[in-house]
Amino acid sequence: MAPAVIRICCVAVRWTPVIFISAIVVWSYYAYVVQMCFLTVESIAERVLYLLLFHPFIVMFAWSYAKTIFTPVGRVPKVFFLPSQLADRLMRESEEDQKNTLIEFARNNNLPVQNRTHIGAPRYCEKCKCIKPDRSHHCSVCGTCVLKMDHHCPWVNNCVGFTTYKFFVMFLGYALLYCLFVAVTSLKYFIQFWSGGVGNNMGKFHVLFLFFVAVMFAISLISLFGYHCYLTAKNRSTLESFRSPIFQSGPDKNGFSLGKYNNFIEIFGENKLMWFVPTFTSEGDGVTFPTRTASSSLSYQTMGNTTPTAIPSAGDGVTFPTRTVDLDSDGLLADRQRWMEEGELDSHLNNGELFIRNKLHKLWIKQIPGS
Numbered sequence: 001m002a003p004a005v006i007r008i009c010c011v012a013v014r015w016t017p018v019i020f021i022s023a024i025v026v027w028s029y030y031a032y033v034v035q036m037c038f039l040t041v042e043s044i045a046e047r048v049l050y051l052l053l054f055h056p057f058i059v060m061f062a063w064s065y066a067k068t069i070f071t072p073v074g075r076v077p078k079v080f081f082l083p084s085q086l087a088d089r090l091m092r093e094s095e096e097d098q099k100n101t102l103i104e105f106a107r108n109n110n111l112p113v114q115n116r117t118h119i120g121a122p123r124y125c126e127k128c129k130c131i132k133p134d135r136s137h138h139c140s141v142c143g144t145c146v147l148k149m150d151h152h153c154p155w156v157n158n159c160v161g162f163t164t165y166k167f168f169v170m171f172l173g174y175a176l177l178y179c180l181f182v183a184v185t186s187l188k189y190f191i192q193f194w195s196g197g198v199g200n201n202m203g204k205f206h207v208l209f210l211f212f213v214a215v216m217f218a219i220s221l222i223s224l225f226g227y228h229c230y231l232t233a234k235n236r237s238t239l240e241s242f243r244s245p246i247f248q249s250g251p252d253k254n255g256f257s258l259g260k261y262n263n264f265i266e267i268f269g270e271n272k273l274m275w276f277v278p279t280f281t282s283e284g285d286g287v288t289f290p291t292r293t294a295s296s297s298l299s300y301q302t303m304g305n306t307t308p309t310a311i312p313s314a315g316d317g318v319t320f321p322t323r324t325v326d327l328d329s330d331g332l333l334a335d336r337q338r339w340m341e342e343g344e345l346d347s348h349l350n351n352g353e354l355f356i357r358n359k360l361h362k363l364w365i366k367q368i369p370g371s
Helices: 002-038 046-071 084-092 096-106 165-194 202-236 238-242 261-269 296-303 336-340 351-368
Strands: 137-139 145-148 151-153 158-160
Touching: 002 046, 002 165, 002 202, 002 261, 046 158, 046 165, 084 096, 165 202, 202 238, 261 336
Parallel strands: none
Antiparallel strands: 137 145, 151 158
16 A cells, blocks of 8 residues: 555656646736736737737647657667566576677667667666666666666656657747747736736736746746757757767767767758647657768768869879979989979089089989889
């Protein structure tokens, strides 16, 4: 009985932040629509304009927030899980034997894993008994490994990862726009109320608190939304920004970055009409991700043709002609080198210069080994 009660209490605690945010949103709707637009705004045209602009903001905000909360997290496919006997044997092996066992299992099952541990082994979750796909991590709150895990957000009571990251970024963006719109449109009436020109009934306090709450949330959302826009442009998760993923070539914080546009497309999809709609349009399966090394041709597509066409290159790219001159004495024998490369220029020289040049040439020939 006690474990069930504890479990229920934990669930209630986890949903408390979501209930709090939902209550704030419901109250803000009442305060803005009823108390401000209908009971405070006197101009009918202004009232209609505010209501027409307000409802799209709150609808998109609530829609993206709900999608972030209720979208299931991406779970690791079954092919990544070790059989129970192999998992038990793995726990008794040495570190080097564990590395070899994991490498052999990944190779036999054709697992597309590029990320490694510090010893070069595939990343393994001891709790889930599975090899972790690239960019996945174990969430202790959700109790499972999450594909492309960013972090566990208590304000949505869900993991932000491959299946929910687009919704989470949109939730932050629309929440910021919602707060800014409410703050800007209620500023005039907030000032009137503060100066005592609107009245003193208790209903007007809704306008006062509405402005304060909108400004407070807007300030916090600016930094958070800006940070995740930065992560989107760099194609990093929050975990990867603190600890670089390790590839076979070593740690590389920008290993999954394909350029700002391609990084954006990986999360929001190719269809531009669906970029700002809370529907899942992310590219890939959450298990494999293109990297800079494997996708260099993709990143060059936005640069156009970089091959020069005016002057074709000579040679085969393997062997190149070299100067056979001793570079240490080339400065002293600059005239001699130019004479050898340009051919017969003796017609421009007098007899004295020609005699000196011939002597220098014979001296240089004697210094060559085997001459």
